[in-house]
Amino acid sequence: MKKDKEVITDLAAQAGIVVNGAEPWDIQVHNEDFYPRVMRHLHLGLGESYMDGWWDCARLDEFFFRVLRVDLDDALMNWTMAAHYLKARILNHQTKSRSLKVAHEHYDIGNDLYKSMLGKSMAYTCGYWKDAKTLDEAQEAKFDLICKKVGLKPGMSILDLGCGFGSFLKYAAEHYKITGVGVNISKEQIKFARESCKGLPVEFQLTDYREAKGKFDRVISIGLTEHIGYKNYRTFLTVARDRLNDDGLFLLHTIGSNVSNTMTDPWTTKYIFPNSNLPSVKYLGDAMEHLFVLEDWHNFGADYDKTLMAWHDNFVASWPSIKKDYSERFYRMWTYYLLSCAGSFRARKIQLWQLVLSKKGVLGGYHSIR
Numbered sequence: 058m059k060k061d062k063e064v065i066t067d068l069a070a071q072a073g074i075v076v077n078g079a080e081p082w083d084i085q086v087h088n089e090d091f092y093p094r095v096m097r098h099l100h101l102g103l104g105e106s107y108m109d110g111w112w113d114c115a116r117l118d119e120f121f122f123r124v125l126r127v128d129l130d131d132a133l134m135n136w137t138m139a140a141h142y143l144k145a146r147i148l149n150h151q152t153k154s155r156s157l158k159v160a161h162e163h164y165d166i167g168n169d170l171y172k173s174m175l176g177k178s179m180a181y182t183c184g185y186w187k188d189a190k191t192l193d194e195a196q197e198a199k200f201d202l203i204c205k206k207v208g209l210k211p212g213m214s215i216l217d218l219g220c221g222f223g224s225f226l227k228y229a230a231e232h233y234k235i236t237g238v239g240v241n242i243s244k245e246q247i248k249f250a251r252e253s254c255k256g257l258p259v260e261f262q263l264t265d266y267r268e269a270k271g272k273f274d275r276v277i278s279i280g281l282t283e284h285i286g287y288k289n290y291r292t293f294l295t296v297a298r299d300r301l302n303d304d305g306l307f308l309l310h311t312i313g314s315n316v317s318n319t320m321t322d323p324w325t326t327k328y329i330f331p332n333s334n335l336p337s338v339k340y341l342g343d344a345m346e347h348l349f350v351l352e353d354w355h356n357f358g359a360d361y362d363k364t365l366m367a368w369h370d371n372f373v374a375s376w377p378s379i380k381k382d383y384s385e386r387f388y389r390m391w392t393y394y395l396l397s398c399a400g401s402f403r404a405r406k407i408q409l410w411q412l413v414l415s416k417k418g419v420l421g422g423y424h425s426i427r
Contacts, residue, residue: 061092072123082119086112100130104324104397108389117393118366121400130322168245169382171222173375174368179222179249182280182310183361183409187427192367195360200228203277205426206353206413207306209233213274216240216300218266218293219281223250223259230257238262240269267292269300275308276301282311286334287319290344298348298416306419307349309412311336312361315405329394335407349414352423358408365399 059067066076075083086092088111094102106112114120124130175181176192184195185202203225209215211234217226220239223246229235237259241247250261262269266281276297285293297307314335320326321333345351372391380388401407413423 061096062089065092065095068129069124072127072129074120074123081116082114082123084112084114084120088112098323100322100324101327104328104390104393107393108328108386110389117396118362118369118399118403121397122403123400125401125404125406168249169379170372173379174372175222176367176371178224179253180224181221183312183357184364184367185357186360186363187357192364192371195364195367196224197228200225201232202426203279203308203310203411204229204233206411207275207277207308209235209275211235214238216269216271216273216276218269218276218278218297219284220246220250220261221280222246223254223261225277225279226250226259226261227254227257230254230259238269238271238273240264240266267296269296271300272302273300274302274305276305277308277310279310280312282309282336283333284330286332287317287336287340290336290340291348294344294348297414301416303416305416306352307414309341309410309414311410311412313337313341313356313358313408313410315407325394328390341412345414349416350418351412352415352419353411353413353425355411355425355427356408357411358402358405361402361407361409362399365395365402369395369399 069076069084073082074080077083077085088106091106091111094106094111096102098105171179171181176196178193178196178200180196180199183199184192185199186195187198189195189198209229213233213235215226215229215235215237217237217239220226220241223239226237226239227250230237235258239247239250239259239261241250241261241263242265244263247261247263254261266278266285278293278297282290282293297309301307312335314337317337317339319334321330321335326333369392372395376388402409415423
């Protein structure tokens with residue numbers, strides 16, 4: 058039987074990666090225990106051993122692009138991963154109480170970190186790089202694309218489910234003269250949004266999306282679906298429909314998976330987005346039956362690669378000024394998170410979707426905007 062080191066070396070070679078090689082995407086192993094740790098714990102072992110400094114790679118994004126493009130993650134699947142996903146099928150990891158975990162452990166870890174990483178837009182979702190040259194331009198283009206897709210006009214009312222730092226409502230209020238309500242469970246994000254939008258006709262509520270009230274001309278959700286769990290997609294879409302006026306439009310912006318899983322990988326679940334789950338075409342399609350008419354489905358997942366690389370550049374550049382609040386292990390964790398995600402989008406393993414939905418169908422047809 059092959060030893061762990063031989064198995065991993067052979068698998069890496071299938072992706073054009075040489076252990077202790079000279080290319081920037083080759084990994085440099087500093088601890089021989091790396092090999093059994095990865096074989097035993099897979100995704101979790103790979104990520105934790107990087108956080109512990111057991112291996113390095115000059116271009117983590119390119120390493121993950123190569124690994125994921127040839128499906129090496131599938132080759133390493135074993136019963137431990139199967140048990141992880143089976144547990145998610147049995148339990149609802151995104152109940153109202155459990156959903157607070159991601160707010161506390163990810164979104165509330167420090168606004169200075171996010172200010173330095175996200176740029177002036179404070180948008181923590183994929184930018185739209187079609188005609189953009191910088192991160193700020195890409196985020197503003199994304200906001201404007203959404204406004205145009207839902208046909209915003211002065212005086213319209215918007216409900217933003219999972220409103221983040223309030224960036225979209227701020228843009229829509231300033232440029233399209235709308236009124237709006239944003240709901241979110243992150244205390245730090247709501248605090249920032251209220252300060253940022255002072256004087257604008259928008260308000261922010263520290264509450265779960267399931268508690269949203271009222272009727273609105275448009276409902277928007279940018280980056281919330283990844284946190285609500287596949288058991289709750291129907292509930293989420295029902296809330297959006299109930300809050301929408303009969304002639305309104307709902308725009309759903311989400312990362313999407315090529316396959317229907319019940320949870321993200323164990324490392325991401327443990328360290329970055331607790332209890333998260335990426336929706337698939339199947340899950341979303343099943344959940345929207347009898348609730349919405351699908352007017353438009355736009356995939357610009359490759360743009361998330363550029364967005365993540367820009368965030369990483371900002372994070373690295375700002376580290377000297379913020380590192381007093383974090384550890385070196387956090388730096389390695391955050392680097393691994395941003396660059397592994399960039400590689401995944403580059404390999405087209407995951408996507409970025411914008412769906413435009415209506416209650417009964419737009420009479421005469423909806424005209425797609427890109």
